[in-house]
Amino acid sequence: MAGSAAPFSSFEWLIAWRYLRARRREGGVSVMTWISLIGIALAVFALIATLSVRSGFRSEFVATILGANAHVQVFQSPYQTEHGQVIRTLSDYDARAEAVRQVAGVTRVAPTVRGQVLASANGRNAGVEVLGQITQDVKTLPLLAEPEISMGNLDRLDEGIAIGTGVANQLGVVVGDRVQLISPNGVQGLMGTTPRTSTYEVVHVFQVGRFDIDKVRVYMPLAEAQSFFNRDGVVDELEVLVEDAEGVNTLVPAILEASGGDTYSWTWQQSSGGFLRALEMEDNIMFVILSILVLIATLNITSGLIMLVKNKGRDVGILRTMGLSQGSILRVFFICGSGIGLIGTAVGVVLGCLFAIYIDPIFGFVNWALGGGVWDPSVRFISQLPAELRMVDVLRAAGMSLGLSFVVTYFPARRAARMNPVEALRYE
Structure with a gap:
């Protein structure tokens, strides 16, 4: 009976998986699927890599300040x-x-x-x-x-x-x-x-x-x-x-x-507060800018789903006449879009974490490939490029990507669910 199936039943996952892996001649959009997945993965990778480097900069900068300078200087008034x-x-x-x-x-x-x-x-x-x-x-x-x-x-x-x-x-x-x-x-x-x-x-x-x-x-x-x-x-x-x-x-x-x-103090935060505030401001700005890249990447999901809905109009009409509810159709296409976002996000998280962990050999290769001189400590006050992988940065990047993926997936999935089966089958 229509509407009797539990949400996200096994058959909904089966249909969604069938649509995702369908070849182009079968009405699938596998090429667009790969483009969307790769785009999201690269955007999440860039976001995590940037946040880890920014966190590393702050930690390294604070460590070098605190390691060779006083936390508090006490002077005579x-x-x-x-x-x-x-x-x-x-x-x-x-x-x-x-x-x-x-x-x-x-x-x-x-x-x-x-x-x-x-x-x-x-x-x-x-x-x-x-x-x-x-x-x-x-x-x-x-x-x-x-x-x-x-x-x-x-x-x-x-x-x-x-x-x-x-x-x-x-x-x-x-x-x-x-x-x-x-x-x-x-x-x-x-x-x-x-x-x-x-x-x-x-x-x-x-x-x-x-x-x-x-x-x-x-x-x-x-x-x-x-x-x-x-x-x-x-x-x-x-x-x-x-x-x-x-x-x-x-x-x-x-x-x-x-x-x-009869004394007064001067703390390290007072002497270096300008640098720390500048780093914090850059962190926020970079997160906003790279979040736009994630948004652009997730919009590819929308394009792919719109094409999928158009190509699968006949299938939607048949499924509706067989008894599937609008909710089931919505969930099928939602699984398609969110699945792309989930897999792309997972790949991006892995790549970003690997980059943060192995940044020294990666940057060493880049420095060698460009002939050296890429890093000038006299400008940056730090001897090497730092990176610090923090769980909060990974969660922020993954949450941003998944949230956007789910949001942009909902609208074309709802459009498919509201499709009139009679209109979908009229010219078939």
């Missing part, structure tokens, strides 16, 4: 002495650092002297940023503890300086060479300020993978930095690392209170 001198340095820094270490969630505190100087060696000059810390504090920095490239011995930092590979390349030095550092804030004399000049042995060369760090960063012992920058008995800041870098703002009040209350 400027105050003026009775002689009119403005003080911006932290005194009693050992006690302050110990108090901050007791704050729940804090993993590292390093008293730091920071300054910009001119480095000179082999007739070459380079502007560098010098950080003075005790050796143990330098060794606890994640990216300094396990850098991409390491030469020399960081344990010998008390005997010299550690420099980034970019600094070493600019000056043409290696481990064991000597580098001259020149600071304009030197000794006060009758003739004014005399620049301070000191020469240090390079005991360690590192590469952390972020170009703007490797190119300018120099580490030296805290005591030597205090002497070199006229910071006797004081430091410029406390570098603080926390367990949850993304939630660092929740710990700032406790950190400032522990550091004495």
Whole structure:
């Protein structure tokens, strides 16, 4: 009896499968089916690949920032002495650092002297940023503890300086060479300020993978930095690392209170927030743009179904006269269209996941095929193309594709269901 069959019965699947695999001379649209399937697969693949690379960019960028920089920098609030001198340095820094270490969630505190100087060696000059810390504090920095490239011995930092590979390349030095550092804030004399000049042995060369760090960063012992920058008995800041870098703002009040209350902070999110917001905006824009590609690919399903409905008009009329309801006819053609979308989406998900997993050899081949030089770390601040496969990105891409496939399938399927069997068989 018409309408007595349960929805999506086996015979509906059988008819839909018969239509999908029918050859063109039998009234099928197998070529259009393949075009639709391949288009959806490529669109989903592109969406997942792009989202994974964008996620990788953010994770890699955050990791390089957090691996070589503080999560929170604690500074002395400027105050003026009775002689009119403005003080911006932290005194009693050992006690302050110990108090901050007791704050729940804090993993590292390093008293730091920071300054910009001119480095000179082999007739070459380079502007560098010098950080003075005790050796143990330098060794606890994640990216300094396990850098991409390491030469020399960081344990010998008390005997010299550690420099980034970019600094070493600019000056043409290696481990064991000597580098001259020149600071304009030197000794006060009758003739004014005399620049301070000191020469240090390079005991360690590192590469952390972020170009703007490797190119300018120099580490030296805290005591030597205090002497070199006229910071006797004081430091410029406390570098603080926390367990949850993304939630660092929740710990700032406790950190400032522990550091004495006369301080202020600067977090990594404040210093790098512009980059992170730009990445997030690009993520959203790329998702919207690539979703349009998915929409275009799914519209091929509509074209194919319209052709299928036209070619199968006689079959629809016969099926209706045999007792199939409008709902059964709608479900048959809905299975045809949604099946294409489902298979294409599955293929695209597999291709996208494989691309994200094996991106290094794939990109290496592309770089080799194009003669190298495709990736410039001086522009992107990261040494290699990253990718991070996240379940949420895969689900977003698959959900977008399946949702669009189901929506665009419904309308031609409804048109087939409403076809008048008498009209369909009139000229047969």
